[in-house]
Amino acid sequence: MIKSFIFCFVCLVSFTCAGQQFNLCSDFPGGNIQVDKIKGDTVWIRPDLRDTEGDWFYWCFAVNNAKGKTLTFVFSKPNVLTSKGPATSLDGGNHWNWINPDNSWDSSFSYTFKSNSEVRFSMGMPYTQKHFQQFIGAYLKSEFVTIDTLATTKAGRSVERVIIKPKSGTVKYKVLITTRHHACEMMGNYEMEGIIVEILKDEWLKNNVEFCLIPFMDxxxxxxxxxxxxxxxHDHNRDYTGVSIYSSVAALRDWVPAWSESKLVVTLDLHCPWIKAENNENIYVVGSPDEKIAVQQRLFCNILKSTNHGELKISEKSYFPYGKDWNSAEKATPGLTFGKWTAQLEGVKLPISIEFPYANNEGQTITQENARTFGIDLTKAIKKYLMQL
Ligand SMILES: [Zn+2]
Structure with a gap:
């Protein structure tokens, strides 16, 4: 009784279909939806763009109290479903599955509710602070791992900084890994989980390399x-010029140069591309305009091919050279990115940004688990790269 009372309070809209009252909510971490119209068992919805310049596609909402009903959700704009369709979660957003990845998807979907319990829907597999806390707890018992606050956000939230370093204090190399410079690009966190797991499994990495990982830049x-x-x-990944307006970016720019001690050689920023279509449905490294860096990036891609043992395979498309499509001077958005900023730091040889799709990797269906496994492959590649320096 108490639960349904709370849901009534936080619901975005309540509507009645065939005499039954449903709640459609987005008032939870990662929630995002705008409801345009409801008629019978059809709901017209679209992503809430808020302070976004132009268009984008992230959305996530929950429906409660709909047992036995089939509801149809129609998007009022195109390009808001991945080519694998929408994802659902039956456990409050912990586990996500694509409704039917083999279907052909356009801009609507229907769902039959088996119980009155909450079902979450999203264009992807949202990952918030709750997921990170559930994951990192077990690893904080390790003597190699510490966590503190890089910065406090405008809303008073902590931006976590995870350090994994040798107990001996002797550090050969340092590696800086970030994700969520763009808030909706959740797949970076699954990769980061795999990265942390693999670092702590690997004797050479954890005894020679100090890692700093920032799971939520925004x-x-x-x-x-x-x-x-x-x-x-401007967004968080264009905040590395002049005076930073975001506390996390300002703190990182302030802290990293001294932390580096010229041992920082690899920086990795994990992103997701546009929702679907060409150049957005394969895993790739974004090529640098600096040929010296581009050589190292291509070397890394070759190494990654040799460590790519997980389910998700990279191909010859894994290097997206400078000058192609959006990765060019003509199409560049003003403002220095994390990658370009770290490329200027003393000692950094390999600054890389990786674009990892939301749903489809060259026909392969992406899941939470195989995204984590790709993080393991990435870590093995970082090790191999460092060992050949
Ligand atoms: Zn991004």
Whole structure:
């Protein structure tokens, strides 16, 4: 009784279909939806763009109290479903599955509710602070791992900084890994989980390399369910020029140069591309305009091919050279990115940004688990790269 009372309070809309009252909610971490119209058992919806310049596609909502009903959700705009369709979660957003990845999807979907319990729907597999806390707890028992606060956000949230370093204090190399510069790009966190697991399994890595990992560069955006990409006046990944307006970016720029001690050689920023279509449905490294860096990036891609033992396979498309499509001077958005900023730091040889699709890797269906496994492959590649220096 108490639970349904709370849901009534936080629901975005309540509507009645065949005499039954449903609740459609987005008032939870990562929630995002706008309801345009409801008629019978059909709901017209679209992503809430908030302070996004132009268009984007992230959405996530929940439906309660709909046992036995089939509801149809119609999007009022195109390009909001991945080519594998929408994902659902029956356990409050912990586990996500694509409704039917083999279907052909356009801009609507229907769902038959088996119980009155909450069902969450999203364009992807949202990952918020709750997921990170559930994951990292077990690893904080390790003597190699510490966690503190890089910065406090405008809304008062902590931006976590995870350090994994040798107990001996002797550090040969340092590696900096970030994700969620763009709030909606949740797949980076699954990769990061795999990365942390693999570092702590590997004797050479944890005894020679110090890692700094920032799981949520735009923590407020992640928790609020923002798009984050192309945020006005600029997003977190264009905040590395002049005076940073976001506390996480300002703190990182302030802290990393001294932390580095010229041992920082690899920086990795994990992103997701556009929702679907060409150049957005394969895993790739974004090529640098600097040929010296591009050589190292291509070397890394070759190494990654040799460590790519997980389910998700990279192909010859895994290097997206500078000058192609959006990766060019003509199409560049003003403002220095994390990758370009770290490329300027003393000692950094391999600054890389990786684009990892939301749903489809060259026909392979992406899941939470195989995304984590790709993080393991990435870590093995980082090790191999460092060992050949
Ligand atoms: Zn991005």
């Amino acid at each position: 923590k407020d955006g992640v928790e609020n369910g923002d798009q984050g990409k192309n945020r006005i006046p």
